[in-house]
Amino acid sequence: MEFKDIIIKWYNENRRDLPWRNTDDSYHIWISEVILQQTRVAQGLDYYLRFIDTFPSIKDLAEANIDKVMKVWQGLGYYSRARNLHSAAQQIMANYNGVLPHSYKELLKIKGLGPYSAGAIASFAYKEVVPAIDGNVYRVLSRVYGVFTSQETSAGKKEFFELTMELIDKNQPNVFNQALLDFGAMQCVPRSPNCSVCPFSDICYAYRNNLVNQLPIKGKKIATRDRFLNYVMIRYKDTTFIQRRVAGDIWTSLYEFPLIETKSPTEIEALIKEAAWKELFGKEKVKILNISQTIKHQLSHQTLFVKFIIAEISKPTYYLNLNFLNVSISNIQEYSIPKVIDNILAAEPTEKYFLRNHSY
Numbered sequence: 001m002e003f004k005d006i007i008i009k010w011y012n013e014n015r016r017d018l019p020w021r022n023t024d025d026s027y028h029i030w031i032s033e034v035i036l037q038q039t040r041v042a043q044g045l046d047y048y049l050r051f052i053d054t055f056p057s058i059k060d061l062a063e064a065n066i067d068k069v070m071k072v073w074q075g076l077g078y079y080s081r082a083r084n085l086h087s088a089a090q091q092i093m094a095n096y097n098g099v100l101p102h103s104y105k106e107l108l109k110i111k112g113l114g115p116y117s118a119g120a121i122a123s124f125a126y127k128e129v130v131p132a133i134d135g136n137v138y139r140v141l142s143r144v145y146g147v148f149t150s151q152e153t154s155a156g157k158k159e160f161f162e163l164t165m166e167l168i169d170k171n172q173p174n175v176f177n178q179a180l181l182d183f184g185a186m187q188c189v190p191r192s193p194n195c196s197v198c199p200f201s202d203i204c205y206a207y208r209n210n211l212v213n214q215l216p217i218k219g220k221k222i223a224t225r226d227r228f229l230n231y232v233m234i235r236y237k238d239t240t241f242i243q244r245r246v247a248g249d250i251w252t253s254l255y256e257f258p259l260i261e262t263k264s265p266t267e268i269e270a271l272i273k274e275a276a277w278k279e280l281f282g283k284e285k286v287k288i289l290n291i292s293q294t295i296k297h298q299l300s301h302q303t304l305f306v307k308f309i310i311a312e313i314s315k316p317t318y319y320l321n322l323n324f325l326n327v328s329i330s331n332i333q334e335y336s337i338p339k340v341i342d343n344i345l346a347a348e349p350t351e352k353y354f355l356r357n358h359s360y
């Protein structure tokens with residue numbers, strides 16, 4: 001199942017029945033979104049109902065005395081938002097015939113409407129395919145996809161916008177956006193989310209890498225981290241073994257050799273004692289033919305230290321047969337592979353990467 005299908009399925013089973021969710025009235029959606037930016041749903045609900053009751057239309061709001069608007073808003077805080085709502089209503093009456101514009105781009109011209117609110121109105125009311133990204137969405141996406149760019153940087157805003165555009169359900173952007181917002185508010189909460197019951201637990205980068213408390217990245221500083229990847233290029237007759245990478249980490253869907261990731265640089269003597277090595281080869285005899293130098297490969301927020309081990313076997317284990325594709329060595333480059341593997345295949349067995357005359 002794709003991300004959109006999983007999140008919409010979760011939403012259908014867990015959604016909250018809120019009045020502004022059962023409407024495509026752009027005015028009601030606008031008011032609810034402004035109120036919810038600063039308050040929890042339980043408290044916001046009363047304010048929303050009272051506001052809509054007192055000012056049933058944009059015209060009523062525009063013509064109201066500002067003191068009356070402030071009175072209804074009293075207790076919610078962030079009073080500039082109430083003033084903005086009032087003057088935005090007047091702007092809509094003057095320039096848009098009393099109706100909120102129908103496009104994301106045009107909505108951004110309304111006083112007080114930022115990318116999140118414009119995206120929420122455009123997608124919820126008019127089904128425009130555009131993200132509505134708030135703190136909940138940043139949190140979910142940074143954890144599931146391992147995005148280490150801070151949402152507070154312009155690079156981060158762009159990256160999250162583009163990622164959401166890739167994931168969004170183009171047939172029902174309204175449902176998708178609402179599902180993502182609710183999922184962040186109810187399941188993937190800031191502290192101690194219950195990952196064991198999460199439908200993304202199999203693919204979630206943060207959960208799989210024990211980084212739930214580190215993501216999302218806050219502030220303007222971009223965090224980088226080091227990873228140590230040991231690829232085992234197995235030779236069995238004239239074939240080798242590869243696997244497709246799953247979602248939730250770098251290089252999703254690309255192919256790679258069996259991988260043993262370690263927490264620090266690991267020499268072969270220690271590597272063959274790792275559980276992952278034993279799982280790969282069981283009790284079968286393995287002849288190590290060569291080991292590459294450590295290759296440093298820089299990604300935007302990760303520094304990879306990659307090593308390749310060429311190992312020969314005379315019989316593949318059950319585990320290898322079960323979990324990997326057994327492909328002809330000469331055909332590997334027909335598969336989509338990460339650049340660092342492509343480089344080594346193109347170079348092997350030159351001295352650039354491999355230590356020649358090394359015997360094990």
Ligand code: SF4
Binds near residue numbers: 143144207212
């Ligand atoms: S597994 Fe945990 S961190 Fe990942 S999306 Fe689910 S709740 Fe969030």
